[in-house]
Every structure is written in structure tokens, then in C-alpha cells.
Amino acid sequence: MKLIYLHGVGDGDTSRSWLDALNASLVAQGMPAITPEDVIAPQYSDLLSTANSEASVPKPTAGGEKVDRSAERAEFIHRQIEAARVVGADPTVQSLGFPLPDFDPADAVLGALAKAMPDKWFADEIGQIRAYVYRKGLRGAVLSRVLDAIPQRGEVVILGHSLGSVVTVDLLSRLPVEVSVRRVITIGSPAHTKLFAVSRRELIGNFPYARTNSWLNFFSTHDPVTRARGLATVFADVQDFRVNIGHMGHSSAAYLGQPPVARAVGNAFHRSALTPSRTRRVTTALTDDTAALVLELHFQYAVAEAITDARVKARFTEAVRIRRAELVDHIWEADKTGQPLPRELHQLAEGETPKVPDYWSTAAMIEQLTILALSDLTAPFEIDIADSAFKALPPFAAQLGLAPGFGDTLAKTIRSFNDAIVKLGKAGVNWQRWAIAGAGVAVIAIAPIGLVALAPAGAAGAAAMTGGLAALGPGGMAGGLATIGGIAGTGAAITTAATVSGRRGAHRLTSEELLLAVAVAHAQKTLGHEFDDGLWSRASTAAAELSAQINTVEAISDPKARSVAAMNSELDVISNLVRFLEANELMPPDMPLIASL
Structure with missing residues (x-):
């Protein structure tokens, strides 16, 4: 494992104050320092200042071919969310802008900055940026020198500061084919500006999703180079973080001294040494919600098998993987506090998929499967898999050991219910919309870190659901409603099922909850079981x-x-x-x- 550091304008950070700042922050957070022997920091400031530095721009080694890369991108997005969750965010950050216009071809802003900040911006440094952008031969010379310093195979972490972040943009699609990037970290990057549009277009067309694990970008509110803007507006696949490095700050040492930035580097570099393998194994009895979570997870896998469109299947699989990872992350958090958890959750945290428990009566299983078939299994992502969910029911029911024909009858019953409601109503019913609303989830959205779920007061008895897994152990919230908030959307069908069956209290059902309750009752009656005749x-x-x-x-x-x-x-x-x-x-x-x- 090597850390590749690409410097900005100036002398190329030859004092390595950036590494000292990074290691000080890593050690303060209990992570090992990175030794100079594991750092590759090619110097190219001499090329930027020389008029006769010329070389051909190296050809891309990734992309170019006209193939569908949606599956690769879906997997990359999953890794991005994982990386963002591990790094965390600076709680002191404030969303403040920095009112400077974009750089333009005339470099008017660079000139203005040179006058406004004479201690930080000098004419020769501005000249370096101009030269890299406008002289294709110089750009080729810089990239060739950097590539010469990089090993031909193995894993690397790339850290690019300021102009070095633009070199990173140019470098990613040109890396040796046997080099994989565990993480890209860019700090103080101006790559979002118009000046670097050519570099952006080249990378977007040749992004090496399969060889790049994740890309995190950090910018400061008061950094005049970033103008308080990240890269996500021009690179849809970059995860932005805003940190506060002080008034008018821009140095790499200032950025790398920030805990989130150091975690981004250290976690990727030392990943294998930081991942625990076993929980504390403090267990408690299986709960209703845990049993339903396991059932839902298995049903998601069954639905994935039933999806015939390869692109949809790839996106659905990644959505499920992201949701499972979110759950696992919260399990580890609970385990660290010593909170007792059902054995099945310990298995999930350790990478296993627990078996579906023999937990429900047949009538209760009809309820669970009906709700699952009509639920949004991928929130906050929106993927239309309703037909595949119906198709998954027969083989899934057989897998659970239910009677022959049970799954076929249940699927036909749900479809007939859908058809009947469509005929009665003024418009068709979007089952995923009904089910997610029935779960009492008002807002499910993807955030910079992980997934966030909030519920209305009527559903939870409070303004918002409590995070964590309090409901899964002794003394948790009644009925385990906190589970849904803690795992941020995973198990939305669980709350719905509990509401339909009355475990969440006797509040008046909304139209969404009532619709699902009627679907359950209809299925239970059709299959010859008792149903809620009070509906x-x-x-x-x-x-x-x-x-x-x-x-x-x-x-x-x-x-x-x-x-x-x-x-x-x-x-x-x-x-x-x-x-x-x-x-x-x-x-x-x-x-x-x-x-x-």
C-alpha cells in the first residue's frame, strides 16, 4: 500500500509539513502514522515553472469503449456511501458561501486573488496554473513524471491538494491497468471551475469505476480557491465534505490536520488493521422486529433473483447492499456500548446472513409476505420492482417450507386486489408509494453520511424516531419502533406490518395503512385463515x-x-x-x- 501525494502550486510542499500534520491527526485519533517510506510524492513544480517542458499527454487506460457501466457505477456509489459513513463529518461546519465568481479563461480571479492575498498568491504560482491549463505539452510532462513514480501494480491511496487535485483528475483514467485506488482524497480543489473543464470532461468519459474504490473531496468555507464549493456539482460520483480550516485557509497541512480528512486517509490506508471481526456477543432474545428484518433481507435477495433486466438487477442489488451495510453499521455502534442484541444481529455484523427463524403462524406469515410484496424495498432509492416482487413470492414461499401452491395463490391474490382497487379508483395505485407511507416514514433521503429516516408524530408518538437499536434490546421503545429510525429505512415493511396487526396501538389508520391492512385481510381470507373483520x-x-x-x-x-x-x-x-x-x-x-x- 502506497500513499500518492500530488502537490499544489509553489515548491511542491518539499518540507512535508502536510505529512506531519496528517500523522499528528492520525495518532490523536488512535490510528497508526504513515511512514515516509510508504509515501510517493512526485515533484513537478520545476516543470510548471519551465518554458520548455513538453511531452505527449498519456493515453487513458480506462473507459473509452461504448459499454454499459451502470452496474460498475452502482457498486461505486455503494462504496462511496460506505466511505462517507466511516469518515463522518465535522460537527462545527457551517454552510456559508464565499462570494467569488468562477475562474475564467482570462484568469481575472487569479489576478484579483494575487492582489488581495499577497502573502499566499504570487505571480509565479499563478503562472504555474496558467501553464498547466493552456500548455498541453506541459500537462503531458507533469502526468508522465507522476506516472513514472507510481508502481505498475498494487493498491494506492491518492491525495491531491489544490492544483494536485486537478492532476489527480487527469491521472485517474491513465493509471496502470493493474493499479487499484483504494481511495481518492482531494483537498482545496478548484477542479469545479470553468478553467479545468477539459480535464473534467475527459475523466467523466473514462471514469475507472472498477479500479477506484471511493472518492472523497474536502473543501473549506473560507478557502478562496474552492470558493466554499465542492466537486459534486461537476462530478456526480464525488462525495463532498465541508470542513473549517480557519479564515482564508488553503494549505494542505491545514486540511490534513482536520480529523475527518485524516480519517479519510487513515481509514483507507490502514483499512485491514482497523476492521473488527467479531462482536462482543452480548445477546438477548429474538424480537419481532429482528425476525422481520431477517425475513425482509431474505425476501430482498429473492426479488433480486426474480429481476430479469440486468441493469435494474444491478441497481437493486446495490441498493440492498447499501441498506444492509447501514444496518450493520448501527449494530456495531450498539455492540460497542455493550448493548445486548439478538444473535441474528451479531451474525449480520460479522458478515453472515442469519436463517429465517421459525417465528410466525401461517396467518402471520401471510401478513408479513403481503406487506413485503407491496413495500418499497430500496428506499431512499426509487426502483420499480413491483412485478418482480410478485414473481418472487412463489419460490420464496417454497424456500420457507410453506405448503405447495401457497406462494402462487398469495401472488395471485395480491394482484387481484391491485386490479380491483385500480378499477374502483380514479387512478392506478403505486404500491411502493402506498407501502412506504403506510410504514409511517415521512422523509427518507440520502444524506452526505449514511441514510436518514424521520417519522411524523402520529406514527411514532414523538416528533421523530430515535436513532440506534434501542428497541432491539431490553428497555427499548414499545414495539421496537426505534429500530426503523436506527437503520434508516431498512425494514420499513416491519413498521407497516406492526401497524396493520395492531402492535403499534389503536390509532386511526391512514388511508395508506388501511389499504395495506385490507390487502392483508383479503390474502388471509383467500388462503383460508382468520382475518381482521373489524377493518x-x-x-x-x-x-x-x-x-x-x-x-x-x-x-x-x-x-x-x-x-x-x-x-x-x-x-x-x-x-x-x-x-x-x-x-x-x-x-x-x-x-x-x-x-x-
Whole structure:
């Protein structure tokens, strides 16, 4: 493993103050220092200052061919999220801008900076940037010297500062074919500006997804070179971090002294020595939510097998892998505190996939599978796999040891329910949208670090769900609702199933929750099992209460009030579900004639 350091303008950081700052921060965080022998820091400042430095620009060794690389990119995005989660973010960061215009071909901004910051920007350094951009032969000479210093095979971590980050952009697609990059870290980069558009276009067309594990970029609010902007606006595959290195800071030592930046380098460089292999094995009994998590994970794998489109399958597989990694990360956090966890979670943390437990009655299994088949299994990513979920049911049911034909009947029942609701309603039903809303998740979005899930007060009994895995051990939140917040979306179907079955309390079901509850009841009845015959009463009551509310609000509101339109839409869904319950005799046994009245 080698650390490749690509310097910025000036003398090329010959004092290696950057390495001293990096090692001081690594040691302070309990990580080993990086020895000078493991550093490759090619010097090219002499080329930037010489008028006759010329060489052909090396040809790319990656990309170029017109092939679909969506699978490679999906895997890369997964690694990006993993890298971001490990590094973490600086809690003192503030989102403040730096009002400078982009660099332009005339270098007007560079000249302005030279006057405003005479101690940091000198004419010869500005000349180096101009020369690298406008002299193709010089660009070739710099890249050739850097490539000559890099080994022909093995793993490297690349760290590029300032202009060195632009050299990194040019270098990535030209690395030897047997060199893999464990991580790219760019600091103080101006590569987002118009001045370096040619370099960006070349890399975007030849990005070596398969040979680059991850790319993290750090910029400071007060760095005049970055202008408080990252690279994600021009490189969709870069993960940006904002750090505070002080007023008008730009030096590589200032960046590398920041804990998140040092972690980005150290974690990649020392990865094998930092990864624990076993949890503390403090166990507790299996919980409802843990059992359902394991079931959901296995169902996700079954759905992946049922997807026939290779591109969709690749994206779905990566989404599942990301969600599993998010869960595993939270398990490790809980384990570090000594919190008792079910054995299945310890297995997940250690890289195993626990078996589906023999945990549910047949009627309860119908509930679980119906909700899973109608749930968004990839949030916060949006991938249409509804048909594949139906196709996965028969083989998955057989895998669970259920009776022959069970899965086929269940899949047909769910499809027939979907068709019936579509006919009753004004528009088709997007099952993934219904299910994720039914899970009580108001916001599921990808954040700079990991995944974030929040719930409305009505679903959780609080303004937002609590993070962590408190629900999985003794003394956790009732019913394990904190699980969903802790694992950030993984297991959304679990909350839905618990709500449908009444484990989350007796609050009035929303139209989304009611729709899923009716789907479960219909499936249970079709397969000859008991169902919740109180749904009809709850649905009818909900329709009556909502009608009264609409009548009150509509009388005074604007004619096209959005709130009234939303309530009318919900009433339409609930009314359709009431009609479906009546048409399919999903009512209490003492009301056999109600549908004909």
C-alpha cells in the first residue's frame, strides 16, 4: 500500500509539513502514522515553472469503449456511501458561501486573488496554473513524471491538494491497468471551475469505476480557491465534505490536520488493521422486529433473483447492499456500548446472513409476505420492482417450507386486489408509494453520511424516531419502533406490518395503512385463515369522520384549496376500500346484509 501525494502550486510542499500534520491527526485519533517510506510524492513544480517542458499527454487506460457501466457505477456509489459513513463529518461546519465568481479563461480571479492575498498568491504560482491549463505539452510532462513514480501494480491511496487535485483528475483514467485506488482524497480543489473543464470532461468519459474504490473531496468555507464549493456539482460520483480550516485557509497541512480528512486517509490506508471481526456477543432474545428484518433481507435477495433486466438487477442489488451495510453499521455502534442484541444481529455484523427463524403462524406469515410484496424495498432509492416482487413470492414461499401452491395463490391474490382497487379508483395505485407511507416514514433521503429516516408524530408518538437499536434490546421503545429510525429505512415493511396487526396501538389508520391492512385481510381470507373483520368498521368510521372534516373546511376554504383536494383524495381511497371490503365479505359475521343496503 502506497500513499500518492500530488502537490499544489509553489515548491511542491518539499518540507512535508502536510505529512506531519496528517500523522499528528492520525495518532490523536488512535490510528497508526504513515511512514515516509510508504509515501510517493512526485515533484513537478520545476516543470510548471519551465518554458520548455513538453511531452505527449498519456493515453487513458480506462473507459473509452461504448459499454454499459451502470452496474460498475452502482457498486461505486455503494462504496462511496460506505466511505462517507466511516469518515463522518465535522460537527462545527457551517454552510456559508464565499462570494467569488468562477475562474475564467482570462484568469481575472487569479489576478484579483494575487492582489488581495499577497502573502499566499504570487505571480509565479499563478503562472504555474496558467501553464498547466493552456500548455498541453506541459500537462503531458507533469502526468508522465507522476506516472513514472507510481508502481505498475498494487493498491494506492491518492491525495491531491489544490492544483494536485486537478492532476489527480487527469491521472485517474491513465493509471496502470493493474493499479487499484483504494481511495481518492482531494483537498482545496478548484477542479469545479470553468478553467479545468477539459480535464473534467475527459475523466467523466473514462471514469475507472472498477479500479477506484471511493472518492472523497474536502473543501473549506473560507478557502478562496474552492470558493466554499465542492466537486459534486461537476462530478456526480464525488462525495463532498465541508470542513473549517480557519479564515482564508488553503494549505494542505491545514486540511490534513482536520480529523475527518485524516480519517479519510487513515481509514483507507490502514483499512485491514482497523476492521473488527467479531462482536462482543452480548445477546438477548429474538424480537419481532429482528425476525422481520431477517425475513425482509431474505425476501430482498429473492426479488433480486426474480429481476430479469440486468441493469435494474444491478441497481437493486446495490441498493440492498447499501441498506444492509447501514444496518450493520448501527449494530456495531450498539455492540460497542455493550448493548445486548439478538444473535441474528451479531451474525449480520460479522458478515453472515442469519436463517429465517421459525417465528410466525401461517396467518402471520401471510401478513408479513403481503406487506413485503407491496413495500418499497430500496428506499431512499426509487426502483420499480413491483412485478418482480410478485414473481418472487412463489419460490420464496417454497424456500420457507410453506405448503405447495401457497406462494402462487398469495401472488395471485395480491394482484387481484391491485386490479380491483385500480378499477374502483380514479387512478392506478403505486404500491411502493402506498407501502412506504403506510410504514409511517415521512422523509427518507440520502444524506452526505449514511441514510436518514424521520417519522411524523402520529406514527411514532414523538416528533421523530430515535436513532440506534434501542428497541432491539431490553428497555427499548414499545414495539421496537426505534429500530426503523436506527437503520434508516431498512425494514420499513416491519413498521407497516406492526401497524396493520395492531402492535403499534389503536390509532386511526391512514388511508395508506388501511389499504395495506385490507390487502392483508383479503390474502388471509383467500388462503383460508382468520382475518381482521373489524377493518370494515374502522374504515367506515374513518370515511365518516373525514367527510365531516371536509364539509367543515371546504365551506370556508378557497374553491381549489390543496388541503381540501388532499382530503378528498384520501376519502376516495377509503371509500373504495370500504366497497372492496363489502364486495368481498371482509366484514364482521353479524353484518351479512350490510353490502346490499
